[in-house]
Amino acid sequence: MKKYLLSFALAFVSLTAFAQADYDKIMTEKIGRIEACKTSEDFQTLANDFQRIGSKESTKWLPAYYSAFSYIQKGRTLMRDGKMQELDAIAxxxxxxxxMAQNLAGADNAEIHLLRKMSYSLRMMVNPAQRYMTDGARAAEELNIAEKLDPANPRIALIKAEDVYFTPEQYGGSKTKGLEMFKDAQAKFKTYKPKTGLDPNWGRAEADYFLSLPAEKAK
Structure with missing residues:
Protein backbone atom coordinates (compact mmCIF):
# COMPACT_ATOMS: atom_id res chain seq x y z
CA MET A 1 0.00 0.00 0.00
CA LYS A 2 2.82 2.36 0.88
CA LYS A 3 4.51 1.64 -2.46
CA TYR A 4 1.25 2.37 -4.26
CA LEU A 5 0.81 5.69 -2.44
CA LEU A 6 4.41 6.63 -3.13
CA SER A 7 4.03 5.82 -6.83
CA PHE A 8 0.84 7.86 -6.99
CA ALA A 9 2.51 10.80 -5.26
CA LEU A 10 5.48 10.69 -7.63
CA ALA A 11 3.19 10.51 -10.64
CA PHE A 12 1.21 13.51 -9.36
CA VAL A 13 4.39 15.53 -8.82
CA SER A 14 5.58 14.66 -12.33
CA LEU A 15 2.28 15.71 -13.91
CA THR A 16 2.27 18.95 -11.92
CA ALA A 17 5.83 19.74 -13.00
CA PHE A 18 4.95 18.99 -16.62
CA ALA A 19 1.88 21.24 -16.48
CA GLN A 20 3.95 24.06 -14.94
CA ALA A 21 6.62 23.71 -17.62
CA ASP A 22 3.94 23.82 -20.34
CA TYR A 23 2.39 26.93 -18.76
CA ASP A 24 5.78 28.64 -18.49
CA LYS A 25 6.55 27.85 -22.13
CA ILE A 26 3.31 29.20 -23.60
CA MET A 27 3.32 32.27 -21.35
CA THR A 28 6.91 33.05 -22.31
CA GLU A 29 5.95 32.77 -25.97
CA LYS A 30 2.92 35.07 -25.65
CA ILE A 31 4.75 37.64 -23.50
CA GLY A 32 7.51 37.69 -26.10
CA ARG A 33 4.97 38.72 -28.74
CA ILE A 34 3.92 41.91 -26.92
CA GLU A 35 6.62 44.13 -28.40
CA ALA A 36 5.95 42.73 -31.88
CA CYS A 37 2.32 43.87 -31.81
CA LYS A 38 1.70 46.98 -33.91
CA THR A 39 -2.05 47.27 -34.49
CA SER A 40 -5.15 47.23 -32.33
CA GLU A 41 -6.05 43.90 -33.94
CA ASP A 42 -2.69 42.44 -32.89
CA PHE A 43 -3.30 43.44 -29.29
CA GLN A 44 -6.87 42.12 -29.35
CA THR A 45 -5.62 38.73 -30.54
CA LEU A 46 -3.03 38.68 -27.76
CA ALA A 47 -5.63 39.66 -25.14
CA ASN A 48 -7.78 36.75 -26.29
CA ASP A 49 -4.81 34.37 -26.10
CA PHE A 50 -4.06 35.35 -22.51
CA GLN A 51 -7.72 34.97 -21.57
CA ARG A 52 -7.72 31.42 -22.93
CA ILE A 53 -4.62 30.63 -20.89
CA GLY A 54 -6.29 32.12 -17.82
CA SER A 55 -9.39 29.98 -18.29
CA LYS A 56 -7.18 26.89 -17.95
CA GLU A 57 -4.92 28.30 -15.21
CA SER A 58 -7.59 29.68 -12.91
CA THR A 59 -5.26 30.10 -9.90
CA LYS A 60 -2.64 32.23 -11.67
CA TRP A 61 -2.91 36.02 -11.88
CA LEU A 62 -0.49 36.72 -14.72
CA PRO A 63 -2.71 35.63 -17.66
CA ALA A 64 -5.43 38.09 -16.60
CA TYR A 65 -2.78 40.76 -15.98
CA TYR A 66 -1.30 40.38 -19.47
CA SER A 67 -4.75 40.25 -21.03
CA ALA A 68 -5.50 43.59 -19.35
CA PHE A 69 -2.16 44.98 -20.49
CA SER A 70 -2.93 43.92 -24.07
CA TYR A 71 -6.29 45.69 -23.92
CA ILE A 72 -4.62 48.84 -22.59
CA GLN A 73 -2.04 48.74 -25.36
CA LYS A 74 -4.87 48.32 -27.83
CA GLY A 75 -6.48 51.42 -26.34
CA ARG A 76 -3.27 53.41 -26.60
CA THR A 77 -3.00 52.40 -30.26
CA LEU A 78 -6.57 53.55 -30.90
CA MET A 79 -5.86 56.78 -29.04
CA ARG A 80 -2.92 57.54 -31.33
CA ASP A 81 -5.29 56.98 -34.26
CA GLY A 82 -7.75 59.48 -32.79
CA LYS A 83 -10.44 56.86 -32.05
CA MET A 84 -11.24 58.23 -28.61
CA GLN A 85 -14.85 57.05 -28.49
CA GLU A 86 -13.70 53.42 -28.42
CA LEU A 87 -11.60 53.84 -25.28
CA ASP A 88 -14.37 53.33 -22.70
CA ALA A 89 -15.18 49.88 -24.07
CA ILE A 90 -11.48 48.96 -24.08
CA ALA A 91 -11.09 50.17 -20.49
CA MET A 100 -9.69 38.89 -11.87
CA ALA A 101 -5.93 39.38 -11.50
CA GLN A 102 -6.33 41.28 -8.24
CA ASN A 103 -8.60 38.62 -6.79
CA LEU A 104 -5.78 36.12 -7.32
CA ALA A 105 -2.74 38.28 -6.54
CA GLY A 106 -4.13 40.39 -3.70
CA ALA A 107 -4.67 44.11 -3.24
CA ASP A 108 -1.00 44.98 -2.65
CA ASN A 109 0.23 44.27 -6.18
CA ALA A 110 1.85 47.42 -7.60
CA GLU A 111 1.80 46.14 -11.19
CA ILE A 112 -1.98 45.74 -11.12
CA HIS A 113 -2.50 49.20 -9.61
CA LEU A 114 -0.29 50.67 -12.34
CA LEU A 115 -2.45 49.10 -15.05
CA ARG A 116 -5.55 50.44 -13.31
CA LYS A 117 -3.95 53.86 -13.53
CA MET A 118 -3.37 53.39 -17.24
CA SER A 119 -6.95 52.22 -17.78
CA TYR A 120 -8.40 55.27 -16.01
CA SER A 121 -6.11 57.46 -18.11
CA LEU A 122 -7.62 55.92 -21.24
CA ARG A 123 -11.09 56.81 -19.99
CA MET A 124 -10.01 60.35 -19.23
CA MET A 125 -8.77 60.84 -22.79
CA VAL A 126 -12.31 60.37 -24.15
CA ASN A 127 -13.02 63.87 -22.82
CA PRO A 128 -10.14 65.29 -20.72
CA ALA A 129 -11.91 68.53 -19.81
CA GLN A 130 -14.93 66.72 -18.39
CA ARG A 131 -13.17 63.68 -16.93
CA TYR A 132 -10.05 65.16 -15.37
CA MET A 133 -11.68 65.42 -11.94
CA THR A 134 -13.11 61.89 -12.07
CA ASP A 135 -11.11 59.42 -14.13
CA GLY A 136 -8.03 61.64 -13.92
CA ALA A 137 -8.26 61.67 -10.14
CA ARG A 138 -8.71 57.89 -10.04
CA ALA A 139 -5.68 57.46 -12.26
CA ALA A 140 -3.57 59.62 -9.94
CA GLU A 141 -4.79 57.67 -6.90
CA GLU A 142 -3.87 54.31 -8.47
CA LEU A 143 -0.44 55.63 -9.44
CA ASN A 144 0.17 56.80 -5.87
CA ILE A 145 -0.81 53.39 -4.50
CA ALA A 146 1.50 51.64 -6.96
CA GLU A 147 4.42 53.89 -6.07
CA LYS A 148 3.95 53.37 -2.33
CA LEU A 149 3.90 49.61 -2.84
CA ASP A 150 6.97 49.48 -5.10
CA PRO A 151 8.86 52.80 -5.32
CA ALA A 152 11.78 51.25 -7.24
CA ASN A 153 9.54 49.93 -10.02
CA PRO A 154 10.78 51.35 -13.35
CA ARG A 155 7.36 51.05 -15.02
CA ILE A 156 5.92 53.47 -12.48
CA ALA A 157 8.74 55.92 -13.26
CA LEU A 158 8.09 55.40 -16.98
CA ILE A 159 4.37 56.20 -16.79
CA LYS A 160 5.06 59.26 -14.63
CA ALA A 161 7.55 60.46 -17.26
CA GLU A 162 4.97 59.91 -20.01
CA ASP A 163 2.38 61.94 -18.13
CA VAL A 164 4.72 64.90 -17.73
CA TYR A 165 6.10 64.63 -21.29
CA PHE A 166 2.71 64.58 -23.01
CA THR A 167 0.84 67.02 -20.76
CA PRO A 168 0.71 70.54 -22.28
CA GLU A 169 2.83 73.11 -20.46
CA GLN A 170 -0.22 75.21 -19.54
CA TYR A 171 -1.43 72.23 -17.50
CA GLY A 172 1.86 71.56 -15.76
CA GLY A 173 3.59 69.38 -18.32
CA SER A 174 7.11 69.75 -19.65
CA LYS A 175 8.95 67.84 -22.34
CA THR A 176 12.28 68.81 -20.80
CA LYS A 177 11.26 67.55 -17.36
CA GLY A 178 9.69 64.48 -18.94
CA LEU A 179 12.98 63.57 -20.59
CA GLU A 180 14.77 63.86 -17.26
CA MET A 181 12.18 61.52 -15.77
CA PHE A 182 12.71 59.05 -18.61
CA LYS A 183 16.37 58.99 -17.56
CA ASP A 184 15.27 58.06 -14.04
CA ALA A 185 13.11 55.27 -15.44
CA GLN A 186 15.97 54.04 -17.61
CA ALA A 187 18.29 53.89 -14.60
CA LYS A 188 15.72 51.91 -12.62
CA PHE A 189 15.32 49.41 -15.47
CA LYS A 190 19.03 48.65 -15.25
CA THR A 191 18.80 47.50 -11.64
CA TYR A 192 15.22 46.23 -11.23
CA LYS A 193 14.80 42.44 -11.21
CA PRO A 194 11.39 40.82 -11.84
CA LYS A 195 10.45 38.14 -9.31
CA THR A 196 10.18 35.48 -12.01
CA GLY A 197 10.78 35.20 -15.74
CA LEU A 198 7.06 35.67 -16.34
CA ASP A 199 6.55 38.72 -14.14
CA PRO A 200 6.05 42.14 -15.78
CA ASN A 201 9.22 43.41 -17.42
CA TRP A 202 7.89 45.73 -20.13
CA GLY A 203 8.74 49.38 -20.72
CA ARG A 204 12.50 49.65 -21.05
CA ALA A 205 12.39 49.95 -24.85
CA GLU A 206 10.00 52.89 -24.54
CA ALA A 207 12.27 54.78 -22.15
CA ASP A 208 15.22 54.09 -24.44
CA TYR A 209 13.21 55.32 -27.44
CA PHE A 210 12.38 58.73 -25.96
CA LEU A 211 15.94 59.26 -24.79
CA SER A 212 17.27 58.37 -28.25
CA LEU A 213 15.22 61.06 -30.04
CA PRO A 214 17.14 64.00 -31.53
CA ALA A 215 16.80 67.06 -29.34
CA GLU A 216 14.59 68.92 -31.82
CA LYS A 217 12.15 65.98 -32.07
CA ALA A 218 12.13 65.28 -28.35
CA LYS A 219 11.02 68.84 -27.70
Whole structure:
Protein backbone atom coordinates (compact mmCIF):
# COMPACT_ATOMS: atom_id res chain seq x y z
CA MET A 1 0.00 0.00 0.00
CA LYS A 2 2.82 2.36 0.88
CA LYS A 3 4.51 1.64 -2.46
CA TYR A 4 1.25 2.37 -4.26
CA LEU A 5 0.81 5.69 -2.44
CA LEU A 6 4.41 6.63 -3.13
CA SER A 7 4.03 5.82 -6.83
CA PHE A 8 0.84 7.86 -6.99
CA ALA A 9 2.51 10.80 -5.26
CA LEU A 10 5.48 10.69 -7.63
CA ALA A 11 3.19 10.51 -10.64
CA PHE A 12 1.21 13.51 -9.36
CA VAL A 13 4.39 15.53 -8.82
CA SER A 14 5.58 14.66 -12.33
CA LEU A 15 2.28 15.71 -13.91
CA THR A 16 2.27 18.95 -11.92
CA ALA A 17 5.83 19.74 -13.00
CA PHE A 18 4.95 18.99 -16.62
CA ALA A 19 1.88 21.24 -16.48
CA GLN A 20 3.95 24.06 -14.94
CA ALA A 21 6.62 23.71 -17.62
CA ASP A 22 3.94 23.82 -20.34
CA TYR A 23 2.39 26.93 -18.76
CA ASP A 24 5.78 28.64 -18.49
CA LYS A 25 6.55 27.85 -22.13
CA ILE A 26 3.31 29.20 -23.60
CA MET A 27 3.32 32.27 -21.35
CA THR A 28 6.91 33.05 -22.31
CA GLU A 29 5.95 32.77 -25.97
CA LYS A 30 2.92 35.07 -25.65
CA ILE A 31 4.75 37.64 -23.50
CA GLY A 32 7.51 37.69 -26.10
CA ARG A 33 4.97 38.72 -28.74
CA ILE A 34 3.92 41.91 -26.92
CA GLU A 35 6.62 44.13 -28.40
CA ALA A 36 5.95 42.73 -31.88
CA CYS A 37 2.32 43.87 -31.81
CA LYS A 38 1.70 46.98 -33.91
CA THR A 39 -2.05 47.27 -34.49
CA SER A 40 -5.15 47.23 -32.33
CA GLU A 41 -6.05 43.90 -33.94
CA ASP A 42 -2.69 42.44 -32.89
CA PHE A 43 -3.30 43.44 -29.29
CA GLN A 44 -6.87 42.12 -29.35
CA THR A 45 -5.62 38.73 -30.54
CA LEU A 46 -3.03 38.68 -27.76
CA ALA A 47 -5.63 39.66 -25.14
CA ASN A 48 -7.78 36.75 -26.29
CA ASP A 49 -4.81 34.37 -26.10
CA PHE A 50 -4.06 35.35 -22.51
CA GLN A 51 -7.72 34.97 -21.57
CA ARG A 52 -7.72 31.42 -22.93
CA ILE A 53 -4.62 30.63 -20.89
CA GLY A 54 -6.29 32.12 -17.82
CA SER A 55 -9.39 29.98 -18.29
CA LYS A 56 -7.18 26.89 -17.95
CA GLU A 57 -4.92 28.30 -15.21
CA SER A 58 -7.59 29.68 -12.91
CA THR A 59 -5.26 30.10 -9.90
CA LYS A 60 -2.64 32.23 -11.67
CA TRP A 61 -2.91 36.02 -11.88
CA LEU A 62 -0.49 36.72 -14.72
CA PRO A 63 -2.71 35.63 -17.66
CA ALA A 64 -5.43 38.09 -16.60
CA TYR A 65 -2.78 40.76 -15.98
CA TYR A 66 -1.30 40.38 -19.47
CA SER A 67 -4.75 40.25 -21.03
CA ALA A 68 -5.50 43.59 -19.35
CA PHE A 69 -2.16 44.98 -20.49
CA SER A 70 -2.93 43.92 -24.07
CA TYR A 71 -6.29 45.69 -23.92
CA ILE A 72 -4.62 48.84 -22.59
CA GLN A 73 -2.04 48.74 -25.36
CA LYS A 74 -4.87 48.32 -27.83
CA GLY A 75 -6.48 51.42 -26.34
CA ARG A 76 -3.27 53.41 -26.60
CA THR A 77 -3.00 52.40 -30.26
CA LEU A 78 -6.57 53.55 -30.90
CA MET A 79 -5.86 56.78 -29.04
CA ARG A 80 -2.92 57.54 -31.33
CA ASP A 81 -5.29 56.98 -34.26
CA GLY A 82 -7.75 59.48 -32.79
CA LYS A 83 -10.44 56.86 -32.05
CA MET A 84 -11.24 58.23 -28.61
CA GLN A 85 -14.85 57.05 -28.49
CA GLU A 86 -13.70 53.42 -28.42
CA LEU A 87 -11.60 53.84 -25.28
CA ASP A 88 -14.37 53.33 -22.70
CA ALA A 89 -15.18 49.88 -24.07
CA ILE A 90 -11.48 48.96 -24.08
CA ALA A 91 -11.09 50.17 -20.49
CA UNK A 92 -14.12 48.08 -19.48
CA UNK A 93 -12.40 44.96 -20.81
CA UNK A 94 -9.09 45.82 -19.17
CA UNK A 95 -10.67 46.49 -15.79
CA UNK A 96 -12.60 43.22 -15.91
CA UNK A 97 -9.32 41.38 -16.36
CA UNK A 98 -7.62 43.46 -13.66
CA UNK A 99 -10.34 42.56 -11.17
CA MET A 100 -9.69 38.89 -11.87
CA ALA A 101 -5.93 39.38 -11.50
CA GLN A 102 -6.33 41.28 -8.24
CA ASN A 103 -8.60 38.62 -6.79
CA LEU A 104 -5.78 36.12 -7.32
CA ALA A 105 -2.74 38.28 -6.54
CA GLY A 106 -4.13 40.39 -3.70
CA ALA A 107 -4.67 44.11 -3.24
CA ASP A 108 -1.00 44.98 -2.65
CA ASN A 109 0.23 44.27 -6.18
CA ALA A 110 1.85 47.42 -7.60
CA GLU A 111 1.80 46.14 -11.19
CA ILE A 112 -1.98 45.74 -11.12
CA HIS A 113 -2.50 49.20 -9.61
CA LEU A 114 -0.29 50.67 -12.34
CA LEU A 115 -2.45 49.10 -15.05
CA ARG A 116 -5.55 50.44 -13.31
CA LYS A 117 -3.95 53.86 -13.53
CA MET A 118 -3.37 53.39 -17.24
CA SER A 119 -6.95 52.22 -17.78
CA TYR A 120 -8.40 55.27 -16.01
CA SER A 121 -6.11 57.46 -18.11
CA LEU A 122 -7.62 55.92 -21.24
CA ARG A 123 -11.09 56.81 -19.99
CA MET A 124 -10.01 60.35 -19.23
CA MET A 125 -8.77 60.84 -22.79
CA VAL A 126 -12.31 60.37 -24.15
CA ASN A 127 -13.02 63.87 -22.82
CA PRO A 128 -10.14 65.29 -20.72
CA ALA A 129 -11.91 68.53 -19.81
CA GLN A 130 -14.93 66.72 -18.39
CA ARG A 131 -13.17 63.68 -16.93
CA TYR A 132 -10.05 65.16 -15.37
CA MET A 133 -11.68 65.42 -11.94
CA THR A 134 -13.11 61.89 -12.07
CA ASP A 135 -11.11 59.42 -14.13
CA GLY A 136 -8.03 61.64 -13.92
CA ALA A 137 -8.26 61.67 -10.14
CA ARG A 138 -8.71 57.89 -10.04
CA ALA A 139 -5.68 57.46 -12.26
CA ALA A 140 -3.57 59.62 -9.94
CA GLU A 141 -4.79 57.67 -6.90
CA GLU A 142 -3.87 54.31 -8.47
CA LEU A 143 -0.44 55.63 -9.44
CA ASN A 144 0.17 56.80 -5.87
CA ILE A 145 -0.81 53.39 -4.50
CA ALA A 146 1.50 51.64 -6.96
CA GLU A 147 4.42 53.89 -6.07
CA LYS A 148 3.95 53.37 -2.33
CA LEU A 149 3.90 49.61 -2.84
CA ASP A 150 6.97 49.48 -5.10
CA PRO A 151 8.86 52.80 -5.32
CA ALA A 152 11.78 51.25 -7.24
CA ASN A 153 9.54 49.93 -10.02
CA PRO A 154 10.78 51.35 -13.35
CA ARG A 155 7.36 51.05 -15.02
CA ILE A 156 5.92 53.47 -12.48
CA ALA A 157 8.74 55.92 -13.26
CA LEU A 158 8.09 55.40 -16.98
CA ILE A 159 4.37 56.20 -16.79
CA LYS A 160 5.06 59.26 -14.63
CA ALA A 161 7.55 60.46 -17.26
CA GLU A 162 4.97 59.91 -20.01
CA ASP A 163 2.38 61.94 -18.13
CA VAL A 164 4.72 64.90 -17.73
CA TYR A 165 6.10 64.63 -21.29
CA PHE A 166 2.71 64.58 -23.01
CA THR A 167 0.84 67.02 -20.76
CA PRO A 168 0.71 70.54 -22.28
CA GLU A 169 2.83 73.11 -20.46
CA GLN A 170 -0.22 75.21 -19.54
CA TYR A 171 -1.43 72.23 -17.50
CA GLY A 172 1.86 71.56 -15.76
CA GLY A 173 3.59 69.38 -18.32
CA SER A 174 7.11 69.75 -19.65
CA LYS A 175 8.95 67.84 -22.34
CA THR A 176 12.28 68.81 -20.80
CA LYS A 177 11.26 67.55 -17.36
CA GLY A 178 9.69 64.48 -18.94
CA LEU A 179 12.98 63.57 -20.59
CA GLU A 180 14.77 63.86 -17.26
CA MET A 181 12.18 61.52 -15.77
CA PHE A 182 12.71 59.05 -18.61
CA LYS A 183 16.37 58.99 -17.56
CA ASP A 184 15.27 58.06 -14.04
CA ALA A 185 13.11 55.27 -15.44
CA GLN A 186 15.97 54.04 -17.61
CA ALA A 187 18.29 53.89 -14.60
CA LYS A 188 15.72 51.91 -12.62
CA PHE A 189 15.32 49.41 -15.47
CA LYS A 190 19.03 48.65 -15.25
CA THR A 191 18.80 47.50 -11.64
CA TYR A 192 15.22 46.23 -11.23
CA LYS A 193 14.80 42.44 -11.21
CA PRO A 194 11.39 40.82 -11.84
CA LYS A 195 10.45 38.14 -9.31
CA THR A 196 10.18 35.48 -12.01
CA GLY A 197 10.78 35.20 -15.74
CA LEU A 198 7.06 35.67 -16.34
CA ASP A 199 6.55 38.72 -14.14
CA PRO A 200 6.05 42.14 -15.78
CA ASN A 201 9.22 43.41 -17.42
CA TRP A 202 7.89 45.73 -20.13
CA GLY A 203 8.74 49.38 -20.72
CA ARG A 204 12.50 49.65 -21.05
CA ALA A 205 12.39 49.95 -24.85
CA GLU A 206 10.00 52.89 -24.54
CA ALA A 207 12.27 54.78 -22.15
CA ASP A 208 15.22 54.09 -24.44
CA TYR A 209 13.21 55.32 -27.44
CA PHE A 210 12.38 58.73 -25.96
CA LEU A 211 15.94 59.26 -24.79
CA SER A 212 17.27 58.37 -28.25
CA LEU A 213 15.22 61.06 -30.04
CA PRO A 214 17.14 64.00 -31.53
CA ALA A 215 16.80 67.06 -29.34
CA GLU A 216 14.59 68.92 -31.82
CA LYS A 217 12.15 65.98 -32.07
CA ALA A 218 12.13 65.28 -28.35
CA LYS A 219 11.02 68.84 -27.70
Missing amino acids: DQAEKQLS
